[in-house]
Amino acid sequence: MRIFNKYQPLLIAKYVKTFFSGRLYIHGRGAFSYAKGIMVMPEHADERHRITVHEINRLIGKMQAPAEAV
Template sequence: MRIFKQYQPVLIAKYVKTFFSGRLYIRGRGAFMYARGMLVMPDHADKRHRSTVQEVNRLIGQLQAPQTVA
């Protein structure tokens, strides 16, 4: 279980994408589980959990998208 002392969405997204499944804790936000490289929405999620899961999963999707070179 990884503990993040502050909420840094990009760092968390890279961690979840790299380690694929497990658990993590974000100070001030709570505990989260991730599977298949994405955060999983808890059964009884409050508004803060929902917004965190949505933001981190959106960033993971952006990290996985192929980058175009101009």
């Protein structure tokens, strides 16, 4: 279990994508689990958990999407 003392969405997204499955704790936000490279919504999630999971998963999706050519 990895503990993040500060909420840094990009760092957490990179961690989840890299380690693929496990558990983590974010100080001030609570415990989360992740599987298949994305965060999983807890069964009894409050609004703060929902916002965090959606934000992290959105960042993971952006990292996996191919970059547009300019």
